[in-house]
Amino acid sequence: MRRLLVRLLHLDLVRSAKAVQHLTTFVVTAVSTILVTRLFLALSGYPRIGGDTGLHVAHVLPGGLLMLVAMWLQFSYIGPGPRAAAALVGGAGFGLFIDEVGKFVTSDNDYFFEPSAAIMYVVFTGFVVGARSLRRRRPLTDAEHVAGAAHVLVDGLAGRLSEHRRQEVLRTLDAVGEREGVGELRSLLERVETRTPGVPQRLEGVWQAVADLFARVSSSRFALPAMGVLLLAQTAGAAVVVLGAWHSRTPHGIPVAGVLLGATLSLVFTVVGSWQGARRGRRAAVESFQRSVLTSLLLTQVFLFAVSQFAATAGLLVDLVLLGLVNADLARTRRVPR
Incomplete structure (x- = not known):
């Protein structure tokens, strides 16, 4: 039975060497689009496109159009050329689309539905972890x-x-x-x-x-301790913001729990990375730092946005810089045997 299922589901597709780069572009663009969109809406007072006409153009619609443009690029042109643009455009479109997931899982179309952040987190985490696991388990032939x-x-x-x-x-x-x-x-x-x-x-x-640029910066002898300090500062900053908001009774339990969970996991990965760096070498430390950054980007900042848009946007920028540094360092250390 298992062999029959494998034969039926075998798509016989050739994988791309640039898949991780394009998937990373897609996810980072999507997450950035969500945070920037919510920041803009908060600063502008959540305007309704359509005014008082009774119509409202939800941003899920331009999101769908951008995803359509990404598919059009892939269907209309051959070669690897359009993939970078499709990843960027498609990521922005998917970010606009999933940002309104709360409207589609509630009977009253509640954009501010608290579990929306958790839904987005599960989607992005599953996407990233699944893609990376498949590539690690089956490297390109x-x-x-x-x-x-x-x-x-x-x-x-x-x-x-x-x-x-x-x-x-x-x-x-x-x-x-x-x-x-x-x-x-x-x-x-x-x-x-x-x-x-x-x-x-x-x-x-x-x-x-x-x-x-990230490769040059990450090759410095001060880069690894600086990354560890930034990760600790990022974790502490998120915890301070959410605990301060909790003390003022501003947010509800789900965003607070999500931020604290993400901050705790990031802290654990950072501490473990520092310990492994001293015992097993730089590569082990960088791999653990990468898990810490991805946890902050895909979990902490998503829930933090429900508490403080400005703190989450600043955290996003810091996470993107850290992600670039750890990925560059990891790419270099992986070329060197343990």
Whole structure:
């Protein structure tokens, strides 16, 4: 029975080497869109688009349109070019869509339904954890790396390949070694003419420039202790904000519980990371710091927004910087054996 189910559900799809980058762009954009949207609505007094006409254009509608645009980009164009733009546009659209989940799970269309933050948290956490678990359990095979290079060649044959991307793919083929199709792909990639990157390639270029900056900063000998201090300060700040609000009896129990749970988990991951760094090396510390940042981003800040929009927005910015630093450090340390 199990073999039959595996055979029926086997989609036979080739995975992308850029999947983690695009999925991260999608999730970070979606979470950022939620927090920025709620901050704007709070500052503007929650205006109704449509005024006093009896109509209200909920922002779930432009969210759906942005997701439609992301799908249109994927369906209409071949090659890896549109994926960066689709991840960005689709993430913004999904953020606008799921921000109004409270209206669709309550009979009175309550946008401020408290468990909405928990629903959003479960969705994003499941998405991120599931994607990362699948990639760690099943790394890309050499055949998939070769197929990915052939996919990039599509842009080259159409005259839309940047020199940076070509060199990146050639390095991937060097790592694969001798395999069927590698020689032919290398020959074609070396012969195609490159051009100035277009908008989708420039989006990836921006990502690369930011990644290079984080890589330089994270390589400093002061980076690891600085990350630990920032994580502790971030955790303490969230706890102070929510406890102060609880003392003034402003929020209800669910947001407070969510923030305290997230802050506690982040604190545990940070302390464990510092301890592991002293015993097992930098890589173990960075991996634990990464769990701390993701917990803060996907749990603490989502619930904190119900308590203080400004604190959650500031926390988001700090989390994004920390996420960039730990990911850059982790990418470098993973290239070095334990």
